[in-house]
Amino acid sequence: MTLRSKPLMMSLLRHSRDRQSEMVRLLGEFVRCESPSHNKAAVDRFARIVAREWRRRGATVRVLTQKKRGDLVRAELWLGEGKPDGQIMVLGHLDTVYPLGTISGMPFHVTNGCAWGPGTFDMKGGIVLALFAADALRKAQCKPRNRLVFLWTSDEEIGSEDSRRAIESEARRSEAVLVLEPSLGRDGRLKTARKGVGMAEIVVTGKSAHAGIDPENGVNAVHELALQIARLMKLNDPRRGITVQSTVISGGTVSNVVPEGARAEVDIRYARMADARRLDRALHRIRPILKGARVEVRGGINRPPLERTAAVQELFHHAQSLMREAGLSLNEAATGGGSDGNLTGALGVATLDGLGAVGDGAHSPRERVMIRRLPERAALLAGLLATL
Ligand SMILES: [Zn+2]
Known part of the structure; x- marks a missing residue:
């Protein structure tokens, strides 16, 4: 892991800030396309929208079709020159806990500096961050030494039974896994340990x-x-x-x-x-x-638990120093909740979780993300992808 210079983070942050309103607009489109874990047709519909966005960004996209649950989306991006040294995996999920129709009583809207709606925080906001992180990398002409693989699963909210194999086989090929689950608290702490x-x-x-x-x-x-x-x-x-x-x-x-x-x-x-x-x-x-x-x-x-191993600590400290270069602070926390990060961590692959949006109210009628914080989270992810 080598640190590039301060100008890198400043430029990633600037490019992301320029796109803040586009991020909110795309989040709105994502949230309006409801995707409850148990409704395959709905999750498939959303998977196609996400696949379209990655294709627009020049990624090689594969839709991994599923019999029972929604389809998975795997997007691969190689921005470097020659051959990649290895692979970094970005992990998230397409499904939400909200049944179809929730949107009519809980419509997507923007007030008080937040974007509200089912799945904004957990974790359609995280998918938006990844897409704009990819844009920022291109704009800043970053040439990561690793291939970037983004895996969007379809049943995280119900235990990941059907996605588990795809998650584990991709993680085994990766040097690190970055998980876009919601961050913790108003200061957007990362999750370095999960029960x-x-x-x-x-x-x-x-x-x-x-x-x-x-x-x-x-x-x-x-x-x-x-x-x-x-x-x-x-x-x-x-x-x-x-x-x-x-x-x-x-x-x-x-x-x-x-x-x-x-x-x-x-x-x-x-x-x-x-x-x-x-x-x-x-x-x-x-x-x-x-x-x-x-x-x-x-x-x-x-x-299994996500244990705060030496490799996890090293990843966190790297993320923290990137944010410091952008003039921002970053903290970590342990949580009792589990995620797919638990699965990749248990394989011994360095896993950093809670890299998603800053917000509150996951799985509740008050679910929202803080709009002002979206660009800095996109820049953080881009910075990690550029320097790992
Ligand atoms: Zn989640």
Whole structure:
């Protein structure tokens, strides 16, 4: 990693600032083309718009067609001379959490210096940044030594089951992965550590009986579940970054019957992979406490944590020095939420996450991005792509 001169960042920033209103206009077009994860036709429609924008910028574009989920878009850009030294991957997603039609009650609009609407922040704003970063690179006549590969996936918001293979195989070919997920807070902190995520379901089967006449013939599934939940709570260790939350429970039928069935969903977060394996074993070792009860555990560890390795720190410090050259500050943070960055980080590829827009209200009716901050984020991404 070598640092170019201060003029580079200043020129990238200037070119990006010149395009601020175009960035907002394109973001509006993106947001109006709704793309909920579960609606393949809608995500495909948006994928075609994104593919069109990359073709306009001279990228080699491949649409990776999917059976169940929306299609993925892979755009490759080589701005250097001769042969590239390697590859840098930029990662983001096309899908949003908002069902089709949300836009009519939550239309895209601009007020108070922000652009509002479903998916502005998470993360159509991030896709816009990447497109204008590519423009700024050309305008500043940068010649990166690496091939740039932009991968836009289609099911991040629902666990990335179908995109995972494409993400991992592209990441394995890359020297670094830059993730355009929303940044954190008003100062746009990058995310250098993310907890891993597990999802488990505890299913208890007991035996029903009349609660008044012969309760002794029953096995109370709700009692069994309550005892199991109390035990699970003891796995919490916030100082180590471990949280275990029972989030959804159900059980029983009517008030005077000893319940035969009960179930709970459990959300598990961990900062270290070693803890993930230990938690997984603990979960699957669960045995019934009440006589005659049966307990089944489904699921377990889903996403690995994104650990703040030396390579991640080095990437962050590089990003920070680029921003300093542009006269701006940049900070980092850890978060409990997972992203596709967790997948690439777990492969041992240096991953820098939270490089997306500065804003607030992801997954809510108040989702927005700060317009004034769009150009500097585009310049930051361009600076990274130019110098890594
Ligand atoms: Zn996201």
